[in-house]
Amino acid sequence: MSRPSTPRLSPEIIGDAGLALSRAGEPFGVNAIARHLGVRSSSLYNHVDGMDGIVELMRVRLLATYRVDLPRERWEEYVLAMLRAQRQAYADHPSLVPLLVGKTMTSPTVVEAYDDLATVLADGGFLEEEILSIIAVLDAFAIGFGLDLAAPDDIWQPNEETRTLRRLLESGERGRARADHTFELGVSVLMDSLRARLTNT
């Protein structure tokens, strides 16, 4: 018998399986992924060293899908595209977010993506000592708005009288329209402020 031409397990396969489970709102630990792939948990440990390793594989695969690959001459265009892509990535995998945030990033491809962003901002003229903070603000922003996009159609369901909230809800948008409107407001806030920091330097 010949060996199968494609391996049943690889870092990519494991990362993708974790993402598929996360998207489906299911647990994505070692055992769940092994079950999903029809292999033993022990086989997984040949490729990955527990949950931290799985999270990093998922981050790498997430990036493979949502990575922004744009000419880097114009920081505004680059940052905007990145925010939109990351927002969607987090919205598609809300339960993964705390794990992604809780773990130091070590994979070369992940580091490279952030190095791209740091370089774009440096080339764009931002003060070097502000760039890491700006990146953290962009990340926090994408995470917050990604989770907002993952919110249910109705954020509140007030059953009692209110002074203001019920009135606003009656005329307000719901669902995707609401989330998109909010994101655009947030983006304009952020980009205005980044432009202002650039003008002041």
Next chain:
Amino acid sequence: MSRPSTPRLSPEIIGDAGLALSRAGEPFGVNAIARHLGVRSSSLYNHVDGMDGIVELMRVRLLATYRVDLPRERWEEYVLAMLRAQRQAYADHPSLVPLLVGKTMTSPTVVEAYDDLATVLADGGFLEEEILSIIAVLDAFAIGFGLDLAAPDDIWQPNEETRTLRRLLESGERGRARADHTFELGVSVLMDSLRARLTNT
């Protein structure tokens, strides 16, 4: 024998138990909470209708701790205090965040807190049709920066050369100082923009 003077189970006790488990980084589902409280899972179901109900109880108890109770005349002071409190609440319970975000808010005390905020913004002179978006931006902001505060001391550990990132990391702040600096930058961005919206109306 007399009945115990304090009940072993109440919505408050269940919500607080869930929060304690979440703060410890442990699972906080029905079974975990029952085990933590030394009761049967079936007893819990006399007080709460599954995981959605538990999440809402946890939200109510979270609010009891982190609720901002300030004079509401000055929206800036109110919004700032609320952002700081919420950021800390989310940082203390990162794994709870996707669940909090994923569920419609129904509890009167939760609705009341958001109604306070909506009223503060309306009284502060913001356009009524923008207030729900502003609240969503504030929420997204607090969540993103709360999770940033929950991040490890080192966000990246690049093992290979980079064009920009490693250089910035060598001179950059770490840990709480980094997170606080980032939050202050984010807050100034946000508050500047809110003030500008007010001036333009």
